[in-house]
Amino acid sequence: MGSAGEAGWQKTKLNTVVRYRNRGKYDYETVHKLIDECPLLHVSFGSGGNSNGGSNDGDDESPSYPVILPMLGCTGIFPAREDWGYDGSDDDGSRYIYLHGYYQSACNYRSVVAFGHATLVEDPEERLYAMELITNNLVPERWENTRYPSAAEMKATGIIRIEVDSASAKIRTGTTGEARSDLQDEEMKSRVWAGVVPVHTVFGEPVPAPTNTFKGVPAYISDWAREATIQSEEYAYAASEK
Known part of the structure; x- marks a missing residue:
């Protein structure tokens, strides 16, 4: 259940927020609201072995990667039908997530998919380089105008470096494409x-x-x-x- 008796998901090893646990929310209302207000959902799933999710043109020798797709979607409950033998009496407030949407409606977008292998950065100088690079990529000159991270912060912060094996960009621009x-x-x-x-x-x-x-x-x-x-x-x- 959510906090204060709100209907929601039970906290388990799978869904429990680990870092800054006080920020975690598990009630249906909060989760459904965030999904429904977001114009784009990122859907992640395993590629299931050597599939196209991890290879080029069915090349079985290419490594397999997990897959994430940007998709349109929202939450909902399909109205119960009598011939299903369901009267809605055990409805607890949870919903399904429906993905993709209407064929003749689309969005302009820019996206990149990068495949690679991650390594934890251990070298102190490279860690600082990455921190400065990431910080200034978000807000230019922010690193030079804020305090230096403390030893405790440096120890608690992990920096991941991904060596990109392959990548591609996909971009949609323009007006509508009419049949x-x-x-x-x-x-x-x-x-x-x-x-x-x-x-x-x-x-x-x-x-x-x-x-x-x-x-x-x-x-x-x-x-x-x-x-x-x-x-x-x-x-x-x-x-x-x-």
């Missing part, structure tokens, strides 16, 4: 809107922490937030017209 039969159906075209709603990231005005004593907002943060927002919007609209 020829739909283009010839004037009645349908007159009642169905067709087009693209551009989606882009907007970084808001920085909000200082209650403990912050720094006066104002550093230029490297405000400049980054503004430029990143502009670039994201420009790409979204350009991608909808290609």
Whole structure:
């Protein structure tokens, strides 16, 4: 059950949040809400041996990898049918997750799938290099403008390096792709809107922490937030017209 008597999943070895356990939620309402509000779900599954998930063109000699796919989806319960012999009396609030969606609706996207092998980074200098690289990739100049990690933090933080064996990118841009039969159906075209709603990231005005004593907002943060927002919007609209 979820916390405070809320309906939810039992905490098990499989689903229990290990790091920062106080942040974990197991109730149906929270989990279902997050899934339904997310425009894209990442679905992971094992490839089941030497399948196309881990090989090229059925090459049985290629290694097998787990697979993750970006998919459209949401939660739901199909209404009970009398001929199934189910009256809904034992409904506990759990739902199924349905994936993929309607054929004639699509999204523009950019994605990368990289296959490789992971190694824990042990060299102290390489660990610092990776930390700085990752931090500044998120917010440029952040590493130089924050405190150095403590010895305890360094010890508790693992850095993983992946040697990429193979990778590919998949990108969809442009407007709708209409079936020829739909283009010839004037009645349908007159009642169905067709087009693209551009989606882009907007970084808001920085909000200082209650403990912050720094006066104002550093230029490297405000400049980054503004430029990143502009670039994201420009790409979204350009991608909808290609």
